[in-house]
Amino acid sequence: MSTPRSEHPHDGFALAPPPGCPAHAQGADPGIARLFGREAEEDPAALYERLRAQHGPVAPVLLHGDLPAWLVLGHRENLDVMRTPSLFSRDSRRWRMFQEGRVAPDSPLGPTVGWQPICVFADGAEHERLRGAVTDSLDQVDRRGVRRYVVRHTKQLVEAFALSGEADLIPQYAEKLPMLVMTQLLGMPDRYGPHLVSACLDLMKGSATALASNDFLVDTLRELVQQKKTTPGADFATWLTGHSSHLTDDEVVEHLRLVLVAANETTVNLIANTLRMVLTDPRFRANLAGGHMTLPDALEQVLWDAPPLSVVPGRWATGDTVLGGQQIKQGDMLLLGLAAGNADPEIRGDLSVPVHGNRSHLAFSSGPHECPGRDIGRAIAEAGIDTLLAELPGLELRVPEEELSLSTSWVSTRVNTLPVKFPARQVPAMVSAEPHRPVMPHPSESAAAHDAPHESPRRGRARRTWWRSLLGRR
Structure with missing residues (x-):
């Protein structure tokens, strides 16, 4: 002690x-x-x-x-x-x-530990004010709704590769699902999901367009906050904006960004490492097939052996x-x-x-800074893997386990490729209920955006993209 x-x-x-x-x-x-x-x-x-x-x-x-x-x-x-x-x-x-x-x-430590006016760098009364707004808003999220979003988006992602009989579950599934679900929980339209997936992956990789991707993310969240002030909904952004702690618009945007990106990266890691264990560890592969072990047991083992951070x-x-x-x-x-x-x-x-x-x-820390979204992240991983296994019976690796490569940094380790095969099958087309409306392209989708980091008048904002170093890959 x-x-x-x-x-x-x-x-x-x-x-x-x-x-x-x-x-x-x-x-x-x-x-x-x-x-x-x-x-x-x-x-x-x-x-x-x-x-x-x-x-x-x-x-x-x-x-x-x-x-x-x-x-x-x-x-x-x-x-x-x-x-x-x-x-x-x-x-x-x-x-x-x-x-x-x-x-x-x-x-590189500057973006990682440089102080910012957000709850993760606060103590005492200021921490209670900022974190209280986040936790109270997260507590209102309908856990059954989370599963519905996960199932829907998992089926949509599987649809893209089910006919081929093979896939790489990291770039084609694990790196996409959490962000698609989180945008729903924040109250964003469906059309924003794919763009934010690409923008956040761009941020994590620290590419030439990372600064422009950050600007895209911030602009999107700022637009969302203004929208929720005039047209509130039953979503995290609305609850955070209207919380009794009276966060400023900047504080709301910063905490939306914190929740969105941090939750995405850690949940991607949890899904990737759990899928690897399910597909390669003979203890779990045999037990899952025989019905003696539940998926929650497998997740618990991964949280011990390969925590997201x-x-x-x-x-x-x-x-x-x-x-x-x-x-x-x-x-x-x-x-x-x-x-x-x-x-x-x-x-x-x-x-x-x-x-x-x-x-x-x-895995989720402890004390006053314990991860506030631990239940949601775990629910996304559990429901996602459960649905994936149900959608793709006969799923197995198509390469020897020793050929799998890892992404290792000083803050996290996860498998970065999971090539799999399964019986190819036809899937019914899924039609989005949301009418198509244009949305600004994220930087990594536009060739012109490669110049954006040099032209952007907000280049100084790079200092605040702390997660790029904290959670980034090498």
Whole structure:
């Protein structure tokens, strides 16, 4: 358990610590790992276990620019940090590296942890005001309606490839479904879904049109907010706009963007990793076919073994304290190691043992910043995979499992291709009930948009696209 500590003889994690300090020589000690290095990208699980063996439940690491941080590896220690905002703040302006001017203006950490006026960077009363508006609005979402949207869009996506007898379930399904459903929950017309799918994928990849894609997303949400103020509906955007917390239009837009993009990326990861397990793991493949295991069990196992986010930056120490036997200094950054905490040998002695019915994983965090949309994301994944398997009986991989490639970054790992085959079948044409109306093209659909990032007068907005670095792929 974390305990306040007023002073200690070491300078925490200064960039040039004295000899004997674990961070001496900025990583010359083999125990100081760089989270952006080859080891972290090729086998993050092995890196976590090496750090745990060398340092215990809290380990020193180096970020871009050899900036120091603490990676929390223990399950209990992660919960301590998550549930004690008085000691571990979400306000990144407390980071000593920012205060001392050690973060370069072009550092990739800037978009990741640069402070913004949204609930994920707030504490106390301001956090309660902003998050309260988000959670109250999400609580009004009809869970049965979520399933209806998922089933409808899954069938539409399957229709596009069912006749061919083969598909890649990541780009043709997993990367599309969550955004299509989320646009419905936000109260957007059907015609916006495909455009926002492409724009958000463009954002995540950090392509040449990413800034223009961000402008498209913001403009779309700003238009939506104005529409809901004059024509309200039974949807998330309306409830957020009219919430008693009286969010400004800018605050509504920023939180709509936060919910839309963060929910999309994490749910894509959950669907992709669960589909991989269902199609490759003999425990689940056999059990699902034999009816001995439910899909919720498979999802639970994935949330333990391959959470949608592996690492979440960050928390910042409000004062000197001790965590996991390490001396933490005021202003130090801590990274929540969700995947490492889930594999903590103190709570999981044998990782091969199923964890059915055990929801004490860290996949959705905990404490005041626990993921507010965890039930919705899980419902989209569960209903989507269930419908997909029903629509495509006989679904199986068309390549050996070892040929599947992974997208691995310091914050997440997921399979990025799932080539499958199935008995080809004819599907009935589905007609949208919504009459076609023009919608502005998203940047990645227009060749002219490739110049947009250079021409846009709002280029400065790139600083606020924090999820592009936080959740982006390499």
